[in-house]
Amino acid sequence: MMLENYKLLGRSGLRVSPISLGTMTFGSDWGWGADSVEARRIFDLYVDRGGNFIDTSVNYTNGAAERFLGEFVGDKRERLVLATKFTMAREPGNPNSGGNHRLNMMRSVEQSLRQLGTDRIDLFYLHGWDMTTQPDEVMRALDDLVRSGKVLYVGICNTPAWRIAEMQTFADMRGWSPFVALQIEYSLVERTVEHELMPMAASLGLGVLPWSPLGGGMLTGKYSRADVQDSREAAVSPSRKGVIASSGHLNERAIQIAHEVRTVAQEMGSTPSRVALAWTLANPTVVSPIMGARTVAQAEENLGALDVALSPEQLDRLNRVSGPDPIFPARFVDRPLVQQLIFGGACVARRL
Numbered sequence: 636m637m638l639e640n641y642k643l644l645g646r647s648g649l650r651v652s653p654i655s656l657g658t659m660t661f662g663s664d665w666g667w668g669a670d671s672v673e674a675r676r677i678f679d680l681y682v683d684r685g686g687n688f689i690d691t692s693v694n695y696t697n698g699a700a701e702r703f704l705g706e707f708v709g710d711k712r713e714r715l716v717l718a719t720k721f722t723m724a725r726e727p728g729n730p731n732s733g734g735n736h737r738l739n740m741m742r743s744v745e746q747s748l749r750q751l752g753t754d755r756i757d758l759f760y761l762h763g764w765d766m767t768t769q770p771d772e773v774m775r776a777l778d779d780l781v782r783s784g785k786v787l788y789v790g791i792c793n794t795p796a797w798r799i800a801e802m803q804t805f806a807d808m809r810g811w812s813p814f815v816a817l818q819i820e821y822s823l824v825e826r827t828v829e830h831e832l833m834p835m836a837a838s839l840g841l842g843v844l845p846w847s848p849l850g851g852g853m854l855t856g857k858y859s860r861a862d863v864q865d866s867r868e869a870a871v872s873p874s875r876k877g878v879i880a881s882s883g884h885l886n887e888r889a890i891q892i893a894h895e896v897r898t899v900a901q902e903m904g905s906t907p908s909r910v911a912l913a914w915t916l917a918n919p920t921v922v923s924p925i926m927g928a929r930t931v932a933q934a935e936e937n938l939g940a941l942d943v944a945l946s947p948e949q950l951d952r953l954n955r956v957s958g959p960d961p962i963f964p965a966r967f968v969d970r971p972l973v974q975q976l977i978f979g980g981a982c983v984a985r986r987l
Contacts (some may be wrong), residue, residue, distance in 0.1 A: 637941060639685035642922050644758075645786055645815035651688040651716055652918065654938065655844060657683045657925040658691040662699030669701055669929045676931045678707045682715070684938065690818075690925050692720040692749045692762060700756030701750035718816075719747045720792065723761035735761055735768040737776040744785055749805030759786040760818060764794035766774075770802045778811035790816030790841070795960070796831035803839050814841055821845035821921070823896065823911055823957040824853055824889045830962050833920050842922035849927075849937075853889045854911035856897045864974060897957045899949050914953055942986050 641650040660667075661674040669677060678689075691700050701719065708715060721743030724733025731738055747756060759780065761773065775876060780786040791799055791814050799814065806813040817836045819828050822845065836843050849855055892906035893907065900910045915924045943951070 637685060638687075638938070641687070643842070644788070644922055645668050645817075645842035646813065647815040647842075649716065649757075649788060649815070651842075651923055652686045653923055654686065654912070654942065655688040655690045655718075655763070655848070655923045655925045656686055658689065658700040658704060659695045660704045660929045661691075664696040664697030664699050666913050666933075667929065668696055668699075671706075671784035673930060674703050675707055676933045677928055678704075680931055680934050681926075681938075682711060687714055688716045688718070688923055690718045691751075692723070692760075693750070694725050698746075698750055701747055703752055705752035706821040708752070716957070716972035717751060717753065717758045718760065718790070719749075719756055720753070720760040720762035722765065733764045734764075734805060735773050737772060740773075740776050742961075744780060748785065755784060756786045758788045758790055758816060760792050760793050760816070761794065762874060764798060767819050770798065771805055772804050773871045774805045774809075774811050778806070781812040788812070788815050790814055790844075790847075792809075792818040793820075796835040799832075799841075800835055800839065801842075814839075816844055817841040818844045818846055818848050818925070821915060822848045822854060823849045823892050823914055823953060826957055826959045828958065830965065834916075837920050842921055843918075843920045845924045847927070848915045848924040849908055849911050850889060850893075853884050854893050854896050854907055856893055856900075856907040858885065858890065858893070862943040870963040874926075875882070892957045893954060899953065902949075903943070905943055908933075908936050909940040909943045910945070910953075912937060913943035914946055915949070916940065917945060917950060 638654060639650045642653055643649065644651050656678065658674075661667050663670055670730065670781055689704060691704055693701065695701065703938070704717070706718075706754045721740050722733060722735055725746070726732035733739060739741045744759070748754070759777070776791045777786070781789065791802070799817070803814055805811065817832065819832055821828050821843070825847070835841075896907045896910050903910070912924055915921050924983060926934065926937045930936060941947050962968065968977070
């Protein structure tokens with residue numbers, strides 16, 4: 636597979652690369668990102684290989700990520716699909732500088748357009764559900780942006796499945812722009828999204844774009860049981876290890892999963908990073924995992940996942956070691972007794 640083997644994004648006709656370039660690592664404002672020179676090299680590597688899908692956010696590295704992209708894109712603008720996000724606060728102490736409401740949405744769009752140096756945002760995400768704004772306010776405001784031409788497509792991240800389904804229904808009933816993309820954390824160490832979010836995405840026509848497909852670095856194999864820790868810090872850690880600890884992934888179970896990834900990689904003559912990314916690519920609901928790299932070497936490493944073909948036996952081993960526990964109602968409905976009561980012992984084909 637190559638970056639030029641494009642996929643359709645959800646229910647849209649937009650063509651995007653099978654791996655996206657994430658830019659949360661562009662800029663050193665948070666203590667661990669790439670400076671402008673290294674970020675430019677990563678960008679050039681991705682685009683020169685045929686990649687066209689760039690992911691950023693208005694608040695990444697305090698705006699540096701978007702500003703870097705604005706400098707890098709230049710005359711390549713019409714070849715690229717630029718995706719950015721709003722929600723996160725950008726002015727401490729100002730409650731309206733964050734959230735999903737119309738005021739923050741409009742201000743964020745204008746700030747992103749300035750920082751990116753562009754006249755439009757190709758894909759605009761709600762970054763995370765704020766638990767306060769009414770869903771019809773969000774969908775109407777997003778539709779206004781699409782009608783204005785400042786935004787072409789809309790997506791959503793980090794929001795409960797039932798809420799997304801409600802908002803998608805609003806859009807369909809009222810003729811507003813629907814979501815075409817769902818960005819969620821998904822990796823071998825975070826598979827709980829398989830319970831509700833991924834089936835919902837498949838049913839409603841949202842292309843899934845996993846963020847942190849390497850579990851924040853857990854699946855690269857560089858951590859051991861001696862590193863296990865948890866962090867409840869609210870501030871962004873100045874170290875990558877601190878970021879992983881704050882995510883809750885620096886735990887015993889993740890170390891066990893990473894060990895199996897490393898074993899599979901050794902069998903294939905590959906690397907843990909490539910195997911972990913290849914596992915996400917094997918899911919038919921996934922359109923384009925988001926690659927985050929701080930160096931050109933890391934970017935090269937991640938792009939190599941496109942050449943990895945896991946066998947059914949290897950996929951089964953990785954699935955077994957990482958499988959999430961079932962939740963209600965699936966835990967109840969899938970029991971043999973309940974299946975007998977539902978189907979009366981008959982064999983019935985199921986819809987996905």
